[in-house]
Amino acid sequence: xxxxxxxxxxxxxxxxxxxxxxxxxxxxxxxxxxxxxxxxxxxxxxxxxxxxxxxxxxxxxxxxxxxxxxxxxxxxxxxxxxxxxxxxxxxxxxxxxxxxxxxxxxxxxxxxxxxxxxxxxxxxxxxxxxxxxxxxxxxxxxxxxxxxxxxxxxxxxxxxxxxxxxxxxxxx
Amino acid sequence: xxxxxxxxxxxxxxxxxxxxxxxxxxxxxxxxxxxxxxxxxxxxxxxxxxxxxxxxxxxxxxxxxxxxxxxxxxxxxxxxxxxxxxxxxxxxxxxxxxxxxxxxxxxxxxxxxxxxxxxxxxxxxxxxxxxxxxxxxxxxxxxxxxxxxxxxxxxxxxxxxxxxxxxxxxxxxxxxxxxxxxxxxxxxxxxxxxxxxxxxxxxxxxxxxxxxxxxxxxxxxxxxxxxxxxxxxxxxxxxxxxxxxxxxxxxxxxxxxxxxxxxxxxxxxxxxxxxxxxxxxxxxxxxxxxxxxxxxxxxxxxxxxxxxxxxxxxxxxxxxxxxxxxxxxxxxxxxxxxxxxxxxxxxxxxxxxxxxxxxxxxxxxxxxxxxxxxxxxxxxxxxxxxxxxxxxxxxxxxxxxxxxxxxxxxxxxxxx
Numbered sequence: 105x106x107x108x109x110x111x112x113x114x115x116x117x118x119x120x121x122x123x124x125x126x127x128x129x130x131x132x133x134x135x136x137x138x139x140x141x142x143x144x145x146x147x148x149x150x151x152x153x154x155x156x157x158x159x160x161x162x163x164x165x166x167x168x169x170x171x172x173x174x175x176x177x178x179x180x181x182x183x184x185x186x187x188x189x190x191x192x193x194x195x196x197x198x199x200x201x202x203x204x205x206x207x208x209x210x211x212x213x214x215x216x217x218x219x220x221x222x223x224x225x226x227x228x229x230x231x232x233x234x235x236x237x238x239x240x241x242x243x244x245x246x247x248x249x250x251x252x253x254x255x256x257x258x259x260x261x262x263x264x265x266x267x268x269x270x271x272x273x274x275x276x
Numbered sequence: 277x278x279x280x281x282x283x284x285x286x287x288x289x290x291x292x293x294x295x296x297x298x299x300x301x302x303x304x305x306x307x308x309x310x311x312x313x314x315x316x317x318x319x320x321x322x323x324x325x326x327x328x329x330x331x332x333x334x335x336x337x338x339x340x341x342x343x344x345x346x347x348x349x350x351x352x353x354x355x356x357x358x359x360x361x362x363x364x365x366x367x368x369x370x371x372x373x374x375x376x377x378x379x380x381x382x383x384x385x386x387x388x389x390x391x392x393x394x395x396x397x398x399x400x401x402x403x404x405x406x407x408x409x410x411x412x413x414x415x416x417x418x419x420x421x422x423x424x425x426x427x428x429x430x431x432x433x434x435x436x437x438x439x440x441x442x443x444x445x446x447x448x449x450x451x452x453x454x455x456x457x458x459x460x461x462x463x464x465x466x467x468x469x470x471x472x473x474x475x476x477x478x479x480x481x482x483x484x485x486x487x488x489x490x491x492x493x494x495x496x497x498x499x500x501x502x503x504x505x506x507x508x509x510x511x512x513x514x515x516x517x518x519x520x521x522x523x524x525x526x527x528x529x530x531x532x533x534x535x536x537x538x539x540x541x542x543x544x545x546x547x548x549x550x551x552x553x554x555x556x557x558x559x560x561x562x563x564x565x566x567x568x569x570x571x572x573x574x575x576x577x578x579x580x581x582x583x584x585x586x587x588x589x590x591x592x593x594x595x596x597x598x599x600x601x602x603x604x605x606x607x608x609x610x611x612x613x614x615x616x617x618x619x620x621x622x623x624x625x626x627x628x629x630x631x632x633x634x635x636x637x638x639x640x641x642x643x644x645x646x647x648x649x650x651x652x653x654x655x656x657x658x659x660x661x662x663x664x665x666x667x668x669x670x671x672x673x674x675x676x677x678x679x680x681x682x683x684x685x686x687x688x689x690x691x692x
Binding site for chain 1: 313408
């Protein structure tokens with residue numbers, strides 16, 4: 105279980121960042137080698153990120169982050185680079201689910217005004233983001249209970265191992 | 277209160293009343309993965325410690341088939357070994373694209389189909405609840421036979437009028453995505469209906485449902501009707517047919533009416549699918565490569581339209597034309613009809629059935645600054661293997677007309 109207040113530096117991205125930006129198809133053969141694939145994370149959106157992102161940094165984006173392919177390698181390479189949380193105006197559905205399943209926290213909030221290099225603090229329990237550089241704060245709605253339960257257990261595989269199935273499953 | 281198609285399928289499969297917005301756990305009938313997403317699904321399945329597959333599990337070698345690199349050959353080998361041990365079904369290189377084969381051979385109206393590929397929504401054309409997920413969700417279903425879902429709100433897309441000549445299902449869906457935006461249907465179901473859809477073949481309905489995800493939707497669905505019945509009969513599986521339609525008093529989040537009669541051929545410009553515009557705005561743009569194929573538009577009816585334009589003509593000397601049939605079945609039918617001969621005579625390159633150049637792995641990677649017009653579903657930056665290339669999307673008719681002229685060309689010039 106991760107701590108509930110995360111502190112980090114912002115990498116700012118725009119609208120419509122696709123899974124092709126995050127994990128380009130030309131590295132398809134590297135999907136079996138997550139460390140090598142992660143060296144190219146977000147390369148086609150910002151080559152600086154691929155080279156310089158540090159563990160604990162925070163990805164902040166505009167609308168529809170993670171659109172496109174179902175490749176789970178997209179949230180996985182971010183996690184591999186030490187990114188624990190992504191803030192976006194909105195997420196594409198499959199990326200959103202995949203992020204939670206692999207233990208990367210997707211947060212939907214108003215990301216206007218955030219710039220690359222800003223120091224921010226994300227309080228997962230209070231649902232609050234403080235931009236320490238810009239001197240403002242934003243609030244976000246918590247994830248649905250199902251997703252919170254999966255994240256709390258560290259992802260879908262540990263969740264199922266711990267609960268013997270989906271925790272809320274009432275079907276026989 | 278009546279049900280939409282999506283609600284009706286879930287209610288039937290879990291045996292109780294449901295409501296849009298509700299979170300439920302539902303049984304999975306069929307699931308798929310391929311060489312890009314299957315290895316991770318297998319790893320996660322093994323992490324779950326279950327011995328047996330709890331559901332019909334299909335692996336496809338289509339994204340990199342035949343394999344262009346040893347890493348991918350090894351991945352395919354690993355999936356093959358797992359499949360033999362656990363009783364999964366393997367569709368080998370050359371068989372075709374997963375979504376085509378799932379619709380031809382596996383999915384049934386009223387089923388829940390999930391897949392570790394975003395275009396799993398293609399099977400919604402048969403009236404199935406079909407949606408793409410990641411490898412871990414698929415692994416969970418392999419182990420438990422179930423998945424969790426939020427029952428989506430539905431946008432009803434009511435398509436009236438009549439499609440003009442050389443205007444196709446692809447033009448309808450590109451136009452709709454342009455209207456909705458790339459996130460205009462996020463988390464929702466798109467339910468296609470109205471006179472134009474009723475008159476469409478299953479192949480055309482597949483093109484509509486295939487691209488539902490490009491508006492952010494969880495799935496696209498069409499009612500299972502007599503057209504569906506005949507399609508399943510043609511596949512030798514008449515017994516799989518059950519009629520399925522939304523209730524007349526179904527509650528939709530929104531009903532969107534489109535008049536097909538007013539539509540021009542559409543082209544989506546780089547680098548987003550929702551950059552769809554009428555062809556009049558982009559005519560004359562020079563093109564280096566044309567690709568006719570994929571899970572969106574590599575079916576027999578698509579190849580017929582393209583061959584109709586290419587017959588007796590030559591591919592423009594400054595341009596490469598790639599043609600990829602969606603499945604071996606499609607390939608054989610096209611061969612027997614003489615379509616393949618038409619393509620080869622015109623100067624096209626025939627790719628093996630599979631995803632071909634669409635994923636940027638092999639078979640048609642763009643050079644820096646090159647521009648490709650493709651019948652695929654995505655034109656994201658880097659999609660075809662080079663972030664310095666540009667991709668535009670169109671119907672097979674527009675693609676074929678463009679291949680002849682070397683620049684974006686209105687296929688209506690080839691009528692008659």
